[in-house]
Amino acid sequence: MNRKAIVFTLGCRLNTADSALLVSRLTEAGYEVSESAENAALIIVNSCTVTAEAARKSRQMVRKFRAAHPEAVIVVTGCSAELDRDAFLADNAADVVLTNPEKRSLPELVSEFLTKHAAGLGGAEKSMNQPVTPFRERAFGSFPFRSRAFLKIQEGCGNFCSYCIVPYARGPERSRAFDEVLADCRKAVEAGFPELVLTGVNTCAYSDSGRDLGALVHEIARIDGEFRIRLSSTEPAPGNRSLLDVMASEPKVCRFLHLALQNGSDRILKAMNRHYTTREYADFVHAARERIPGIHLGSDLIVGFPGETEEDFAESCRFVESMEFANLHIFTYSPRAGTPAALLPGRIPPEVAKERHKRLDVIAKESKRKFIAGQYGKRVPVIFERIDSDGMARGWSDNYIELRVPAEEVPLDRIVSVEATRENTASNLIG
Known part of the structure; x- marks a missing residue:
């Protein structure tokens, strides 16, 4: 059986962290998590609904995946899945729609869907009903495609x-x-x-x-x-x-x-x-x-x-x-x-x-x-994360100044001290 899966994330940094936990759970369940949806048997869309436009884009992405990968099992979770469940089901693009708390049981619910072919699984465990006590994810984040x-x-x-x-x-x-x-x-x-x-x-x-x-x-x-x-x-x-x-x-x-x-x-x-x-x-x-x-x-x-x-x-x-x-x-x-x-x-x-x-x-x-x-002339700790096509390493300081220096001068994915200058500071900061 094809066990290739992809987790596609929309929205905030918390969704990114949730997706890292999903990757860990899927790997533990025997899936091979990839960056590409090509030939994927399982597609997870971790959705966003902070604005009406974000919710629209989440539904659009699910429909796009369904059109491109008609044989895949498509699971929608995240905030838009929680609030806009009926819209996803009405689109006939998602096989399973899970609330935020149900993310923790995603591999088990996918297995249930594959076994019973029970459409419309999920939606029973609501975020608003969660107890106000410390919780456990019972998983650790996995970040195969990230430097942070x-x-x-x-x-x-x-x-x-x-x-x-x-x-x-x-x-x-x-x-x-x-x-x-x-x-x-x-x-x-x-x-x-x-x-x-x-x-x-x-x-x-x-x-x-x-x-x-x-x-x-x-x-x-x-x-x-x-x-x-x-x-x-x-x-x-x-x-x-x-x-x-x-x-x-x-x-x-x-x-x-x-x-x-x-x-x-x-x-x-x-x-x-x-x-x-x-x-x-x-x-x-x-x-x-x-x-x-x-x-x-x-x-x-x-x-x-x-x-x-x-x-x-x-x-x-x-x-x-x-x-x-x-x-x-x-x-x-x-x-x-x-x-x-x-x-x-x-x-x-x-x-x-x-x-x-x-x-x-x-x-x-x-x-x-x-x-x-105001940071020119000061040494700042920087993590360089990638090399641009022109051979310049790009990274960010602890106080979020973007810097570019020749790649041969610095290692990647390590903290190094660099003097910020007019020449090596990029014109914008990441948010």
């Missing part, structure tokens, strides 16, 4: 921002068992990965028996080996200040924080149900820069949220400019069915939202340029 290890430490979100569908797709906040996270990290270090990326929906909500994210990071940093730790998206909550102390005291922790702002107007932040003010956000940013010199502070921002006036937007621009972000992901608001914001009045005309996006992008690019220029 994305490790899941947390699941779910309790913030319920008014524009966001994720809490409904991922369920309540809960954390992966402390000892299992450490074991996963050790395996990744033993496998030679130079960077561990800790992921979750809200990593700052990590808690197991009184041990928070700071305690977890501190313990991971004590693992023997030459590697570094990068934190995925975090929240600027006052209770997270202790994390800055851990980051400042542990050399293995990257000087990087991605703090989702979403808007620079307090009025809009309140309408978004974000749980801080711009002053609290700024206090956190200033504390981070004071404790960790050279830190990369990135963020997300939504323009065109319902009811956003020109005065709100101007206030937001002034605040964003004052934050001097190293990187800023700008999104134009789009309504997501099932969220409170989708029902709000005051929808911003598309042409106005587009113009605001452009104005904010100018600020973001200048802020990024200043951050990179």
